[in-house]
Amino acid sequence: MRMRVKLALVCGLWSLLVVPFGGRPAFGVEEMTPTDLSRELEEMPVLTGEEWQTLQLDTKVAFIWGVGHVVTIEENVVQRHPELKRPDFTAKLAEGLRGVPMSTIIQAVDAYYRNNPDDVDMPVLRVVWRQLVKPKLKTGIADRPLATSQQ
16 A cells, blocks of 8 residues: 555656646756756746646646645545644645546636636636635635635
């Protein structure tokens, strides 16, 4: 079982770091040119609609799959260590997306950016949260009321 969790973690992180950026690692020197080295990333870039709209379907699937792996790993950790259970972002993401096919998530994100071209700077996960997760929740992060939370 431990090997499966480690494998899922590696696959999930790999897909989050590599696939959303056209198959290039999000950071690291092995793929960077000398001019790129002068502007090393200070933090993990956030995938927004601008990039999302340029991705191929298989890359979008890999991104959503990677997010799903992170959520699944978090759920497995909480099962083994119940004292870590809390209504954080990951738990609410799992609650709101439970049973939703990846194709539905991708179609919803595609439709959002198509119908809201002024929001291309909005992160993909914020779109997922607002369009798919939040409408299915009774309470928000930290069990705050959804009407007053800034989510």
